[in-house]
Amino acid sequence: MFVINCPYCGERDQSEFSCGGEAHIVRPKQPTELSDDEWAEYLFMRKNIKGVQFERWNHAHGCRKWFNMVRDTSNDKIHAVYKMGEKPPVI
Amino acid sequence: MTKYRINKTRFVDQTKTVSFTFDCKEYHGFKGDTLASALLSNGIHLVGRSFKYHRPRGIMSCGSEEPNAICQINADTNLTEPNVRATEVELYEGLRASSQNCWPSLNFDIGGINNLISPFIPAGFYYKTFMWPKSFWKKIYEPLIRLSAGLGKSPSQPDPDIYDHKHEHCDVLIIGGGISGIISAKIAAKNNLKTILIEDKNILGGSTIYQNNKNFIIDNKKSNEWLMNEISELEKLDNLIIKTRTSLAAFHSYNYLLAKENISDHLPLDKKNGDIRQRLWKIRADKVIVAAGAIERPLIFNNNDRPGIMLANSVKRYLDFYGVSTGLNNIIFTNNDSAYETAVSLFEKGISVKIIDIRKKSSSNIVKNAEDLGIRIYWNSTVVNTFGYKKIKSIEIMNLSEDGSNVTGNKHKIQCDCLSISGGWTPMVHMHTQSGGKLDFREIDQVFVPSEKSENHINVGSCNGDFELEEIVKNTNNKVKKFLNISKSGFDKISVLCSKELEKKNIWLLPNTISESKTKSFIDFQNDSTAKDIKLALREGFKSIEHVKRYTTTGMATDQGKLSNMHALGIIADTAGVKMGTLGTTTFRPPFTPLTFGAIVGRSVGKFFDVVRKTSIHEWHVQNNAKFENVGQWKRPWYYPINNENLHEAVQRESKTARDSAGILDASTLGKIDIQGSDASEFLNRVYTNAWSKLGIGKCRYGLMLNEDGMVYDDGVTTRLGENHYLMTTTTGGAANVLSKLEDYLQTEWPELDVYLTSVTDHYSTASICGPNSKKILKKLFPNKDFSDEAFPHMSYQDAIIDKIECRIMRISFTGELSYEINIESKYGKSLWENCIKAGEEYKITPYGTETMHLLRAEKGFIIVGQDTDGTMTPIDLQMDWIVSKKKYDFIGKRSLYRSDTIREDRKQLVGLLTDDPNEILEEGAQIVSELDKKPVEMIGHVTSSYFSPNLNKSIALAVVKGGKKMKGQKLFVPMENKNINVTVSDFIFLDKENKRINA
């Protein structure tokens, strides 16, 4: 079980958090302009990398804030956490 | 003293006799014994039967690796525990133990016949057999297997014990209280680090605590005496917590560990007193030092499983720790020096002992010690067979060929009553790998050792592959200092003398004269897999160790292959001609030793199993005979039977009264979200399918919420309380998820919106009054309010006051009747409800529960999200096109509503179903077909809601049917087990299509 450093609360047990999948998938501003394939790309396609992955996490049983986290899925090492809207760090 | 209790030790109190029973016969042991040592002191080796062949099996080890001595404790009581290792059970007065896996008895076991037919029970037996004839399965195979097989019996009564969980944080956690653990603990604690030391046995010291051999000297003292002294110093340190009887169960990432502490398992039954039995420690440690030790390996030769064949170091522990000799005529069979310590110890106590060694020689101190004592050693020899059914009687040995691949010369028979075997040592790397650590293979002594990469944990002592006392002490000191960043310790100038092993040799499967197919060389003792099973699996094409393991069941018994995994790997490597290090190991999964369910669930049992949410009106429901239904965590009144009414009768009455006069529903459980902010209207526009900008203040609107994939997610009425203030209601079960989803969009997609969400579900109680007389009842409750349709129209809200308490009245309806919902601060909910009941008395107002609520809305064709939808229904499928705004540019899920898949015309669509027989009620979930003769039967939909409507006096149902929109009037069938029910597709609004009752 990880220890996650919530950008708002500090270090807490993983059990307080929920994972929201891949980060930096922006909801299209003009969905109606998109073809079925383009919309499907946004809606369904996720990378699920073995290695360094950018993820969304929510401090569900804490401050309820969403934030981003960089985690190596092969060894669960957390490289960085950063607030929504902030630039992803270069890992 | 019995004739096997030949030694007095400081660990067993021979002045305190303890009586216990094994298989109903009474025996005596002493305080400090384990069940295993007490049985051995009574000369008992035979304790169980093996799983597959039902071969007699004896105690083999002295710890958690025990494969054979698996017992049922306190059978036939609610305290019974199956599959307990006798080697780990501390003896207490009145303990009742019994053997398992034998029927009718341990000494005469019918399953023993499996041993005779064993040539027909090869690897994969269970996958290959019992397949035919089919009729044999139920009547013959299964009952026989059930009777004779199986491990222990689970208790049939609830567990009366209490279990506990505790969270702990520390700087350093040390796993294992042997010599390396003790050195580590002392270094850590003396440097002001908050340290926890856990040890699964009841005392510290590991195997050094009884090491009295003169070849092992620390600071001029025998190693056991030196360690005893260290332990008493350790116990004085304040910032050290020592937890004995505590075994590590799991080592998760980020140094999160679970350990199980046995608190009362060792106490006599009358002293357990219903106190906490076991405690699960959840430890978060900054640094972890694993000092878990090593497990002795058996040797693999023909008939290596007879009672009386034991691991050599365990024999020494029984002798020097418990004072019990496991035999009076011993033979030690080894490939390494460590077994010589056992031989010397036996000899010094005057017990006959001989040694068989597969090596050609060894010139270490301990071997010289044995030779000097005159112990007979057979060099370059191997055991080729053993004899004795329920206890070993003799063995046959032969010389090994030059390269060890074969045997030569004559067979030589030797009598014995105990054969100690030692195939070297396996470091306990389980913890290391559980935490994500990798392993390296060390060729010289064929062991997997931890490959150190982690900054947060290290392995010390024999679990790290350090087997000799000097390297254990010195390496532990150096590694721990470096790990904890400490420059000096009290162990820096320590002097250690020990015997050093110079000659090493290992043969995974010892050679024999007889052909392999006729031998039984056991690898996994508990699951009865033999060397030839592994070879068969390889011949049949299995290559991966994980596959061989599953096919042969090697390592899959309750001991998790602690003794067998390495030999399986070694034999696979030898047979396949590959290097063992390249094979990798099977995955070591937690728990390391079995955990009780009690320890896992802790206090979360009975009423603490889950949160129970009750509305403030709950007590009234209880007093008025409500039957309850669980909706998520909520307890909701289901129906209110009067005079022995059943569900159907009560619901018919409630439904009729609600439409004929008045009904009242506790709607407090509906999710309520308070929405405020200057962009609140825009926000609702984006999350609901319909338009919200033009909703006037004081008005209510029904909204449908989709997922981004276009499927219906939730629904409910939202009220505009002010310019920038809304109150949203959600379904009872969806409340938490809806709030999370809305927060997600607000924070991540639309952070520019000025909107604040607050869950207020628990803040308000809601009484929902419906029926033609509801307006009159409201008038009685609020005499000063104008309830005319002009002043208070449908889908509007007004503030009001009752008993000086402010409340909100919404005129909204989920039944199709004229209906009002009164929201009041939760603490006044019950008094509001009682006022409503009182005011409604003259109209015979009936309280109704969820069942009637469901029936009434079904009559009107209102959907319930989660009942009539299942995450694959779009609003178009539900024929709710009217609520999907064409004008809005975007809302959650909009784009998905015209994907190629969602515009298909043959999607399942919501329809009404009427049965040809109006009294026939369909079963919810029943499948619907259009052609009965078609094969295979094509299922075109299913029933989602079904009731007998007392107001229409006929059966009605909602269903989803492929292309159902265009099927109105069509005949379909609902095939049931014994009949086909004829149905006709209808409109799904069954009652009051014109919505007249809303304003009745």
Ligand SMILES: [Zn+2]
């Ligand atoms: Zn937080």
